[in-house]
Amino acid sequence: MTTRPIAPKTTNTVWPQRLKDHVLPYLLVAPPILLMTLLIFLPAGQAIVETVWIDGAVTVAEYIKFFQSPILTANLWFTFWITLATVGLLFVIGLPLSLYLRFARGRIAAAVQMLALFPLFVPGVILAYALIRAIGPHGLFDTLLHQIGIDGYVSPYLKPQGILIALVWQEIPFTVLVLTAGLRQVEDTMIESARDVGASDWQTFWRIIFPLIQRALVIVFSLNVIGTFGAFTIPYLLGPAQPMMMGVSMQQTFNNYMDRTGALTQAVLTFAFCAAVGVLYVRTVTRSPEGRP
Amino acid sequence: MTADVLVSSLADGRAPRRAPALARTLVRQAPGVFFLVFLAIIVIGPMLSVVLWAFAETWWYPALVPNTWGLKYWGETLARADIRSALPLSIGLAAAVTALSAAICLPAAYAFARLRFPFRQPLLLSFLATNAFPRFGLYVSIAVVFFKLDLVGTLQGVALIQLVNTLLLMIWIPTSAFQGVDRALEEAALDVGASRLRVFIQITLPMVLPALSAALLLTFVSTFYEAQGALIIGIPRVVTMPVLMYSIINSQVIVQYGAVISLILWLPSFVLLGLVQRFVRGGTMAAGFGV
Amino acid sequence: MSSTVAKAALRLGLVSALGLAACAPTTPAPTALPAATQAPEVSVINFVTDSDTNISDWIQNKVAPAFEAKYPQYDVQVTIVRGVGGGSGDVADRALAALQSNADPQVDVIEFDATSKPELIEAGLWQKLDSTTVPNASTLLSGIQTSEYSLPYRGSQVVLAYDSSKISEDEVPHTFAELVEWIKTNPGQFVYCRPDKGGSGGNFVTRAIYEVTGQDPSLFEKGTPNPDLVSQFPKAWDLLSEIHPAIFDNGAYPAGNTAVLTLLANGSVSMATAWSDQALQGLANGSLPPNIKLTQLTDLPFPGGNARLSVPRNSRNLQGALDFVNYLMGTDGQVSVVKDIGGFPAANWNTLPQELQQEYTTVIAETVPLWPGGDWDALKNQGWYENVATNIPMGS
Numbered sequence: 001m002t003t004r005p006i007a008p009k010t011t012n013t014v015w016p017q018r019l020k021d022h023v024l025p026y027l028l029v030a031p032p033i034l035l036m037t038l039l040i041f042l043p044a045g046q047a048i049v050e051t052v053w054i055d056g057a058v059t060v061a062e063y064i065k066f067f068q069s070p071i072l073t074a075n076l077w078f079t080f081w082i083t084l085a086t087v088g089l090l091f092v093i094g095l096p097l098s099l100y101l102r103f104a105r106g107r108i109a110a111a112v113q114m115l116a117l118f119p120l121f122v123p124g125v126i127l128a129y130a131l132i133r134a135i136g137p138h139g140l141f142d143t144l145l146h147q148i149g150i151d152g153y154v155s156p157y158l159k160p161q162g163i164l165i166a167l168v169w170q171e172i173p174f175t176v177l178v179l180t181a182g183l184r185q186v187e188d189t190m191i192e193s194a195r196d197v198g199a200s201d202w203q204t205f206w207r208i209i210f211p212l213i214q215r216a217l218v219i220v221f222s223l224n225v226i227g228t229f230g231a232f233t234i235p236y237l238l239g240p241a242q243p244m245m246m247g248v249s250m251q252q253t254f255n256n257y258m259d260r261t262g263a264l265t266q267a268v269l270t271f272a273f274c275a276a277v278g279v280l281y282v283r284t285v286t287r288s289p290e291g292r293p
Numbered sequence: 294m295t296a297d298v299l300v301s302s303l304a305d306g307r308a309p310r311r312a313p314a315l316a317r318t319l320v321r322q323a324p325g326v327f328f329l330v331f332l333a334i335i336v337i338g339p340m341l342s343v344v345l346w347a348f349a350e351t352w353w354y355p356a357l358v359p360n361t362w363g364l365k366y367w368g369e370t371l372a373r374a375d376i377r378s379a380l381p382l383s384i385g386l387a388a389a390v391t392a393l394s395a396a397i398c399l400p401a402a403y404a405f406a407r408l409r410f411p412f413r414q415p416l417l418l419s420f421l422a423t424n425a426f427p428r429f430g431l432y433v434s435i436a437v438v439f440f441k442l443d444l445v446g447t448l449q450g451v452a453l454i455q456l457v458n459t460l461l462l463m464i465w466i467p468t469s470a471f472q473g474v475d476r477a478l479e480e481a482a483l484d485v486g487a488s489r490l491r492v493f494i495q496i497t498l499p500m501v502l503p504a505l506s507a508a509l510l511l512t513f514v515s516t517f518y519e520a521q522g523a524l525i526i527g528i529p530r531v532v533t534m535p536v537l538m539y540s541i542i543n544s545q546v547i548v549q550y551g552a553v554i555s556l557i558l559w560l561p562s563f564v565l566l567g568l569v570q571r572f573v574r575g576g577t578m579a580a581g582f583g584v
Numbered sequence: 585m586s587s588t589v590a591k592a593a594l595r596l597g598l599v600s601a602l603g604l605a606a607c608a609p610t611t612p613a614p615t616a617l618p619a620a621t622q623a624p625e626v627s628v629i630n631f632v633t634d635s636d637t638n639i640s641d642w643i644q645n646k647v648a649p650a651f652e653a654k655y656p657q658y659d660v661q662v663t664i665v666r667g668v669g670g671g672s673g674d675v676a677d678r679a680l681a682a683l684q685s686n687a688d689p690q691v692d693v694i695e696f697d698a699t700s701k702p703e704l705i706e707a708g709l710w711q712k713l714d715s716t717t718v719p720n721a722s723t724l725l726s727g728i729q730t731s732e733y734s735l736p737y738r739g740s741q742v743v744l745a746y747d748s749s750k751i752s753e754d755e756v757p758h759t760f761a762e763l764v765e766w767i768k769t770n771p772g773q774f775v776y777c778r779p780d781k782g783g784s785g786g787n788f789v790t791r792a793i794y795e796v797t798g799q800d801p802s803l804f805e806k807g808t809p810n811p812d813l814v815s816q817f818p819k820a821w822d823l824l825s826e827i828h829p830a831i832f833d834n835g836a837y838p839a840g841n842t843a844v845l846t847l848l849a850n851g852s853v854s855m856a857t858a859w860s861d862q863a864l865q866g867l868a869n870g871s872l873p874p875n876i877k878l879t880q881l882t883d884l885p886f887p888g889g890n891a892r893l894s895v896p897r898n899s900r901n902l903q904g905a906l907d908f909v910n911y912l913m914g915t916d917g918q919v920s921v922v923k924d925i926g927g928f929p930a931a932n933w934n935t936l937p938q939e940l941q942q943e944y945t946t947v948i949a950e951t952v953p954l955w956p957g958g959d960w961d962a963l964k965n966q967g968w969y970e971n972v973a974t975n976i977p978m979g980s
Binding site: 021032047096109111115121122131139146147223246247260282286 | 322324328329336338340345357400410413416420425427429430453454456511520521535538539551552555562
């Protein structure tokens with residue numbers, strides 16, 4: 001809840017107070033909520049029911065089938081692994097970048113920020129296409145190495161590394177935006193006083209900045225995990241045939257094996273994981289002093 | 294724990310270091326130059342190969358640059374009937390979805406920010422659900438309903454699917470912007486006799502405009518590039534540019550078509566990046582995600 | 585879900601962007617008039633296909649404009665149903681439903697093999713297509729028309745594409761066994777795509793299945809897969825697993841036909857399977873370098889197929905439909921098949937310009953084995969993913 005008093009002005013209004021307090025807010029939020037209910041909650045609920053209500057009885061057979069399949073469980077672990085590596089790498093790249101953007105001024109900083117935000121404007125399919133030609137076998141990078149006499153370049157195309165590189169590339173802008181915003185809440189005066197008493201850069205970061213941006217870190221972590229776990233286009237075009245990420249696996253099950261329930265089971269499992277991470281996000285956000293988002 | 298306590302616990306009596314001015318300038322610029330070069334390679338590198346391909350007539354390994362340059366494929370791509378119909382369709386669709394999204398989300402965002410009502414926060418946070426369930430699983434279920442409603446293969450169907458994808462952005466960012474508005478200013482204006490409408494237009498709106506613009510532009514861009522929903526719900530009748538891009542990249546021998554389409558698809562992005570640059574600086578967007 | 589997708593899609597007329605705000609489904613006004621009495625200045629011919637982009641591109645951007653220039657009274661509308669439910673089959677089902685309820689099927693010509701749904705033939709949905717209704721059908725190659733309700737109009741086949749600057753003429757494999765040997769002795773130089781992502785990979789896997797079942801494609805019949813044959817699939821998986829480590833980049837399988845051609849074009853591999861039409865098109869437009877050559881196995885060729893056209897009897901523009909089919913079967917259409925998409929003509933070569941024949945003689949096979957598809961495909965793809973693409977053994 002906000003710290004500011006939210007007492008709407010009652011003068012000037014033609015509506016009875018009760019109507020305004022009890023009906024108006026719901027009228028205003030109804031359209032998006034309704035849309036979300038119809039197009040997210042209902043189909044998601046229907047999908048969940050379809051996976052456990054088979055032939056007129058409640059059963060977890062589909063889930064047992066999933067966990068008994070070595071291929072599908074390998075896909076699930078592969079997805080975990082890729083997601084964790086992606087998010088880890090995002091922190092490794094995003095944190096120094098955001099620290100720089102938080103404290104730097106001038107034209108170089110502006111250019112760095114613009115480059116960091118650029119991926120926001122590149123859809124996955126173009127990225128995959130560009131990466132195949134840039135770092136794929138005999139692509140631009142390979143050719144460059146060949147021209148200067150280095151051969152034996154091993155391309156990440158059709159390997160887990162290919163997915164990793166592309167997913168990190170895509171999520172850099174969001175990571176940098178959120179971390180930079182988190183860092184802006186650290187007052188300059190705090191850092192200056194830390195410096196004044198002789199704290200090293202590392203000490204300043206670890207003991208002053210880090211505790212203050214934990215919230216931003218959790219937000220970056222959870223939203224990136226949710227975004228990465230269900231990825232489809234990138235792993236489809238750049239990843240190996242086996243194992244595949246869950247997003248690819250469920251489409252494969254649906255389109256190739258014509259197994260609708262199997263595909264939905266995978267979707268529900270993916271959702272369960274994302275929902276768990278979503279809870280982490282919600283707890284972090286609601287515990288905050290201001291109670292936003 | 295306050296920062297002062299922390300700082301004093303760090304104090305160990307060392308004197309503050311002071312480097313010579315020139316060295317300090319160099320040290321200061323070094324990380325910037327490093328990040329600039331790093332990002333230029335990482336971000337521009339892949340894009341560069343696309344640009345080169347778009348202007349290549351033939352390009353065979355191990356040539357570093359195309360063997361023959363030319364605009365041949367620009368002519369061919371722009372003459373394609375499917376692209377000529379998909380481009381205006383995509384722009385129109387993205388604009389319409391953005392406008393619709395604003396129409397239903399902004400009043401809701403205002404309510405979330407300014408009115409107090411039961412379940413306010415759970416309802417606000419529930420929009421996270423639009424990102425948590427795998428799209429594919431949703432579309433498979435939605436498709437069944439859409440067939441019954443005759444929405445498959447229609448603009449309305451695609452617009453609805455894309456609209457639901459915009460909710461998170463279009464509600465969270467404006468909500469936090471409305472929350473950030475200084476109420477004292479509004480009340481002062483009301484006190485001197487300004488009408489509510491006038492206060493909204495002259496006081497509230499200018500303060501939330503940067504965040505609103507960021508939300509609108511990001512919504513437009515993400516809708517313009519949305520492919521999965523448009524693919525599953527839109528085809529065969531509604532073919533947007535990203536959907537076309539998918540099929541061309543996956544099943545067209547001529548690499549250049551894809552490269553040229555990529556560049557065409559970037560055009561709006563470049564324009565928007567210039568516009569959005571000013572607004573995202575202040576963290577208006579990140580605030581929407583609860584930072 | 586599949587049977588209704590295209591149905592619903594096709595029932596909807598063209599929707600203007602302005603209709604968006606209403607968010608209401610539009611229902612096309614029923615057209616009660618039969619085709620004969622309909623005499624507008626320009627009549628629409630609805631052409632439906634579920635082929636790859638190179639084919640739909642060609643119809644939409646090359647054939648339709650040329651046809652309309654010759655027959656200004658027609659306007660060809662191409663609808664692509666690729667990737668949607670059952671593709672053309674769904675549209676055919678819907679046409680039958682329209683026939684029974686006397687409604688507009690919204691389709692005049694469809695790229696569809698009538699024999700794949702015998703029940704529709706029995707129900708009398710299709711127009712007979714022979715030289716009485718389509719004069720140019722008289723030039724058809726003998727033996728390729730399997731039903732009088734579908735007219736084959738172009739063919740394509742999977743071929744072996746190789747880099748002649750790296751592989752000498754006498755090194756090129758001629759049988760599947762030789763190919764397997766070649767792959768093993770040249771690790772990393774061969775690639776095929778995932779069987780479900782492109783026919784060039786799918787038919788390589790099919791060819792491996794033929795190899796282990798006695799090289800007799802006629803055993804594989806449409807419909808429910810024969811369990812005797814399916815029980816022999818593991819032999820094919822063994823064969824493909826044997827070459828798995830020798831495939832490009834230690835067993836990396838690209839996600840489509842064109843991704844394979846990209847690797848071949850930039851020299852990452854020196855041999856691959858490819859669709860004849862895509863490879864020929866690539867050579868013609870320079871996206872494949874000229875040192876790429878095509879060849880076919882001589883013991884049993886790689887599978888391929890003919891694309892067929894069908895016309896529903898209840899088409900609201902029957903004359904237009906027949907004119908369009910006739911155009912495709914004529915010299916203009918058939919030359920375009922060869923020149924623009926590198927396809928095999930369905931018409932006799934002697935009705936086409938001589939020089940055309942000489943140019944394409946290397947890739948024309950005597951026979952084109954056909955894989956039945958359907959449930960067979962699901963078994964083939966699943967088996968490949970579970971046994972070949974992965975090192976995980978098939979467990980419980």
